[in-house]
Amino acid sequence: MTTIxxxxxxxxxxxxxxxxxHRLLLRLAMGGSGHTADDADDLLYELERATVVPDQFLPSDTVRMGSTVSFRTAEGEQKSVELVLxxxxxxxxxxxxxxxxxxxxxxxxxxGQSISWRTRDGRRQALTVLQVQAPQLTDEPEPPTAA
Structure with a gap:
């Protein structure tokens, strides 16, 4: 019996x-420093195939820079990471x-979405997103205090 x-x-x-x-990541991928050409090509491919929307219309459960993502690997292991520059x-x-x-x-x-990709050593991997936490905004102004 074969397991799939x-x-x-x-x-x-x-x-x-x-x-x-999208604009930020295009500049990063095309900048050419601090990463390999393969890494940049992979990111450019994803940027090219993405649907790009105005920031205010991005669904809150979308993985973006600064998001904390919980996912399950194809092997059943659960992990949580933050996506950063x-x-x-x-x-x-x-x-x-x-x-x-x-x-x-x-x-x-x-x-709920699943994706497969190849590791740097060529192994095929897959994961399913379980939960996305929006990035913590640190640029918000302090609320005014009563005098």
Whole structure:
């Protein structure tokens, strides 16, 4: 009897990105420093196939920069990571770069979607997004205090 898993399939679901992040990530991928050409090509491919929407119309359960994502691998392991720019990546803190194969794969997915991708050593992997927490906004002004 043969067992079939998610990693046996080529899954490439529709993805959605906010226009501001799409522009940022295009510049990152085309910048050419701090990553390999393959990493940049993979990100550019995902950016090209994404549906781009005005920031205010991005669904709240969409994986974007700064999101914390809980997912299940095809092997049944559950993980939680934060998607960040390469400069902020720290695997020990669960912060993965958007330019890693799994980071690129997660970008633009929504809760319940599954995707497959290839690791840098060519192995096929798959995951399913279980939950997305929106990024913490740190640029919000302090509320006024009563005098």
């Amino acid at each position: 898993s998610l990693s046996d399939f080529s899954l490439s679901p529709e993805i959605i990105l906010a226009s501001s992040e 390469p400069i902020d990546a720290d695997i020990a803190e669960g912060k993965i770069s958007v330019l890693t194969p799994i980071g690129t794969a997660l970008l633009g997915l929504r809760t």
